[in-house]
Amino acid sequence: MYVAVKGGDAAIENSQALLAEERRGDRRIPELTLDQIKNQLSLSVDRVMAEGSLYDRDLAALAIKQARGDIVEAIFLLRAYRTTLPRFGNTLPIDTAKMQIRRRISATFKDLPGGQILGPSFDYTHRLLDFSLVENSDSPVAEEASDNILAEMPRVTELLNDEGLIEKEIDVNEQEPFDVTRNSLKFPANREARLQNLARGDEGFLLALAYSTQRGWGKTHPFAGEIRMGEVVVEIIPEELGFPIEVGEITVTECQMVNQFKGSATIPAQFTRGYGLTFGHNERKAMSMGILDRSLRSKELGEAVNAPAQDEEFVLSHSCNVEASGFVQHLKLPHYVDFQSELVTVRALRKASTFSEKNDVSPDSKNLEAAE
Amino acid sequence: MALLDESIDYIPLETGFDDPVYESQIVFRKILKVMSEPGTIKKIKNKLSAPAPMTKATAAICLTLMDFQTKVWMDLPRDSEASKYLKFHTGLKFVEHSSEADFLVFFYAPDEFPPLNLGTDENPETAATVIIQTQSLDDTGKLKLTGPGIKKSRFLNAESIPTSLWDHRGKANSLFPKGIDIILTSNKQLSALPRTTKITMIKTEKG
Amino acid sequence: MTAISGDRKRSSRLKEKTLDGYNFAYLDDQTKRMIRRATLKAVAIPGYQVPFGSREMPLPFGWGTGGIQVTASIIGIDDTLKVIDQGADDTTNAVNIRRFFAKTAGVETTENTSDASIIQTRHRIPEVKLKSDQIIVYQVPIPEPLRWIEPREQETRKMHALTEYGVMHVGLYENIAHFGKVTTSYDYPVQVNDHYVMSPSPIPKFDNPKMDKMPALQLFGAGREKRIYAVPPYTKVKSLDFDDHPFEIESWSECCALCGSSSSFLDEVITDDKGSRMFVCSDSNFCAERRAKGHKGPGLPRKLEIKDIE
Numbered sequence: 001m002y003v004a005v006k007g008g009d010a011a012i013e014n015s016q017a018l019l020a021e022e023r024r025g026d027r028r029i030p031e032l033t034l035d036q037i038k039n040q041l042s043l044s045v046d047r048v049m050a051e052g053s054l055y056d057r058d059l060a061a062l063a064i065k066q067a068r069g070d071i072v073e074a075i076f077l078l079r080a081y082r083t084t085l086p087r088f089g090n091t092l093p094i095d096t097a098k099m100q101i102r103r104r105i106s107a108t109f110k111d112l113p114g115g116q117i118l119g120p121s122f123d124y125t126h127r128l129l130d131f132s133l134v135e136n137s138d139s140p141v142a143e144e145a146s147d148n149i150l151a152e153m154p155r156v157t158e159l160l161n162d163e164g165l166i167e168k169e170i171d172v173n174e175q176e177p178f179d180v181t182r183n184s185l186k187f188p189a190n191r192e193a194r195l196q197n198l199a200r201g202d203e204g205f206l207l208a209l210a211y212s213t214q215r216g217w218g219k220t221h222p223f224a225g226e227i228r229m230g231e232v233v234v235e236i237i238p239e240e241l242g243f244p245i246e247v248g249e250i251t252v253t254e255c256q257m258v259n260q261f262k263g264s265a266t267i268p269a270q271f272t273r274g275y276g277l278t279f280g281h282n283e284r285k286a287m288s289m290g291i292l293d294r295s296l297r298s299k300e301l302g303e304a305v306n307a308p309a310q311d312e313e314f315v316l317s318h319s320c321n322v323e324a325s326g327f328v329q330h331l332k333l334p335h336y337v338d339f340q341s342e343l344v345t346v347r348a349l350r351k352a353s354t355f356s357e358k359n360d361v362s363p364d365s366k367n368l369e370a371a372e
Numbered sequence: 373m374a375l376l377d378e379s380i381d382y383i384p385l386e387t388g389f390d391d392p393v394y395e396s397q398i399v400f401r402k403i404l405k406v407m408s409e410p411g412t413i414k415k416i417k418n419k420l421s422a423p424a425p426m427t428k429a430t431a432a433i434c435l436t437l438m439d440f441q442t443k444v445w446m447d448l449p450r451d452s453e454a455s456k457y458l459k460f461h462t463g464l465k466f467v468e469h470s471s472e473a474d475f476l477v478f479f480y481a482p483d484e485f486p487p488l489n490l491g492t493d494e495n496p497e498t499a500a501t502v503i504i505q506t507q508s509l510d511d512t513g514k515l516k517l518t519g520p521g522i523k524k525s526r527f528l529n530a531e532s533i534p535t536s537l538w539d540h541r542g543k544a545n546s547l548f549p550k551g552i553d554i555i556l557t558s559n560k561q562l563s564a565l566p567r568t569t570k571i572t573m574i575k576t577e578k579g
Numbered sequence: 580m581t582a583i584s585g586d587r588k589r590s591s592r593l594k595e596k597t598l599d600g601y602n603f604a605y606l607d608d609q610t611k612r613m614i615r616r617a618t619l620k621a622v623a624i625p626g627y628q629v630p631f632g633s634r635e636m637p638l639p640f641g642w643g644t645g646g647i648q649v650t651a652s653i654i655g656i657d658d659t660l661k662v663i664d665q666g667a668d669d670t671t672n673a674v675n676i677r678r679f680f681a682k683t684a685g686v687e688t689t690e691n692t693s694d695a696s697i698i699q700t701r702h703r704i705p706e707v708k709l710k711s712d713q714i715i716v717y718q719v720p721i722p723e724p725l726r727w728i729e730p731r732e733q734e735t736r737k738m739h740a741l742t743e744y745g746v747m748h749v750g751l752y753e754n755i756a757h758f759g760k761v762t763t764s765y766d767y768p769v770q771v772n773d774h775y776v777m778s779p780s781p782i783p784k785f786d787n788p789k790m791d792k793m794p795a796l797q798l799f800g801a802g803r804e805k806r807i808y809a810v811p812p813y814t815k816v817k818s819l820d821f822d823d824h825p826f827e828i829e830s831w832s833e834c835c836a837l838c839g840s841s842s843s844f845l846d847e848v849i850t851d852d853k854g855s856r857m858f859v860c861s862d863s864n865f866c867a868e869r870r871a872k873g874h875k876g877p878g879l880p881r882k883l884e885i886k887d888i889e
Contacts, residue, residue, distance in 0.1 A: 080637045181632075184631060327640055327720070329639065336665055337703055349760075393608055407622050408796045409711075521813060549624055551623075567624070
């Protein structure tokens with residue numbers, strides 16, 4: 001007697017028990033603590049916070065632990081948690097000019113006010129596996145800088161701005177900004193929606209698209225005007241006080257790309273901007289975002305739009321890895337009703353077609369006939 | 373929310389939902405029912421109290437659908453008890469011009485609608501929803517309704533709504549998919565006429 | 580999955596949170612209001628896809644988040660919920676979604692189609708005719724029926740605004756020119772109330788006629804694509820076709836091996852590696868009820884012969 005396959009509670013519970021077992025791994029090895037993840041896998045934590053759109057190092061560390069280090073899964077966990085949080089209001093825009101700088105570099109000027117500050121970076125490491133890390137070792141302690149870092153470090157774009165060499169940034173919009181987490185994206189999207197979408201977009205997707213512009217698929221002639229990383233304060237204005245108060249401090253990475261100049265009969269030649277900002281320390285992401293912000297302005301700036309990275313609907317509709325991962329993997333769900341419909345159709349077509357019966361000499365059909 | 377909102381220094385005497393999560397779900401299902409089966413009449417049983425001239429049904433619908441994200445226009449002044457009650461319980465945003473509103477609330481049926489948002493051909497869902505209080509609602513005729521949600525036809529009588537308003541509605545809805553979606557209330561009752569419902573006036577002796 | 584009826588009512592009335600610390604039916608009331616407003620507009624404009632601020636759910640996008648958000652926004656403690664995937668109550672995904680609502684809303688669940696006040700479905704419409712006062716919620720992966728012809732939302736939005744559906748017919752006709760018939764077998768486009776062309780979700784075209792003038796309210800949720808649409812009860816739903824190629828549905832020369840039904844949608848089950856297979860109802864509740872009434876099918880797997888299959 002045939003019995004239909006049952007999914008059932010028991011199967012799901014067993015599967016989840018196995019998953020928990022695998023997550024823990026060999027019990028003779030001490031379990032990872034959130035402090036260890038936060039401190040020693042800090043760049044993973046940064047990425048999960050950025051794409052998870054939630055600045056909370058503890059929760060991000062928990063998500064990474066629970067997801068067994070699967071970053072996209074951890075981002076999903078954080079996003080799903082974020083959805084349930086009440087919303088109290090908007091912060092004031094953060095001011096990156098007042099950032100407590102830990103790293104600041106410009107590729108456009110050899111030296112500039114505030115100087116080049118290399119800070120912590122993989123950039124000039126030789127990528128040689130460091131076997132001293134195999135065993136727990138005491139890493140060297142970095143010496144504190146003797147020079148004072150400027151409390152307010154001018155941005156490279158501001159320096160260019162003074163000469164009128166770069167397009168002016170539009171004034172801060174007084175209206176409440178569009179929120180991509182609360183509304184369905186509309187096309188054409190405005191810049192705030194685009195930047196929000198890119199800020200929480202998949203790092204790999206942004207990186208590949210930014211790279212494609214450098215290979216001629218919609219070039220933007222980018223210069224890394226400035227990249228800075230450090231801490232900024234977050235402020236709100238409580239209704240009852242009427243003046244801003246500090247509610248916390250976050251680490252961000254900002255990238256200002258200086259791009260292809262434009263000019264017209266009325267406006268003299270000027271460089272254009274591309275902006276990238278991400279939670280935590282992630283220059284790869286911030287730079288990719290800066291390049292894409294600019295390439296998605298192609299239409300606005302009157303350039304030909306013919307490469308994927310210039311196509312707003314294409315880029316913004318496919319940037320979210322939580323959406324993409326879910327939909328690609330939904331193909332694991334049963335589709336046997338749809339497939340049965342297709343089977344019925346294909347068999348009917350084959351039956352109707354004299355070609356398939358008389359002239360189809362593919363090896364498969366021969367075998368089928370032989371078997372019958 | 374408190375950070376964004378205008379400060380509230382007024383607490384109305386009339387009560388809203390006792391258990392908002394539970395009660396608003398029940399009211400919503402009634403609104404959904406009358407909107408998907410136009411002309412049917414449902415009754416709310418909530419215990420809330422509403423300041424005159426607002427009826428219980430109007431109050432329950434507003435409390436269920438409105439919040440700080442909705443723009444509302446009413447035919448009562450901003451300092452009326454009804455306005456203050458809704459502002460307190462929902463945090464809605466009142467707008468000055470009727471054409472900016474997501475919801476319009478008429479405590480007294482007008483002869484014609486003021487300028488209102490009918491949506492666009494590309495985004496017809498942005499059209500306003502209009503709530504009109506009437507003196508009574510019953511199924512005894514006057515209006516013969518046909519369209520989606522109605523098996524053959526359904527009859528409705530909404531007392532105190534002038535014929536001119538139905539004519540105005542008809543003209544607006546001839547622009548489908550643009551149009552006006554109406555929720556009618558009377559005391560504890562509610563009914564609805566979405567933009568797809570065709571109304572035929574039944575001639576009576578009184579005309 | 581057992582509902583705790585007395586407690587469940589009290590806890591929901593007294594507190595906004597259910598016992599495990601989450602909102603009733605998971606979504607916060609602000610989100611529910613937003614979805615409810617969108618749902619009312621969807622009902623008022625049958626077949627039109629209303630954009631909404633879809634949330635990340637604790638289940639992956641593509642796995643029913645649209646249907647889950649719609650269900651979560653309409654469901655109350657007095658509802659009885661049925662969840663099916665591929666027509667069956669016992670597929671893993673259906674079980675999982677039912678578990679989600681049993682856990683977060685504490686509602687009664689059922690496998691019996693007639694007992695349900697809300698039916699959330701993926702890929703099927705139950706065989707039993709749905710009644711007035713029931714609501715069927717479809718999970719939708721791609722809500723835009725024109726997507727395969729024009730991937731850009733900016734363009735398809737214009738096409739809907741102008742009811743410019745010629746390309747859709749051209750697409751189907753190319754099918755006929757190539758194969759002699761329309762070969763779309765699921766997610767077969769329909770026109771609602773003589774206006775909007777709509778995706779019925781990936782149900783087999785076998786189910787399309789059930790949508791026409793259905794007494795139950797039909798709601799469609801696409802979470803990842805952030806769209807909600809609806810068909811009110813008793814609304815005309817017509818599958819696109821041509822005078823010389825009228826719409827037709829799948830048929831089987833077999834009947835259900837278990838209950839003997841010859842009017843239901845059948846799944847093909849392969850029973851060995853020598854070509855033996857059997858056909859069984861995809862609607863597991865329909866099949867079980869028939870068997871309970873004493874209906875019997877041929878039961879034995881039989882070898883497939885090409886001439887048997889239409």
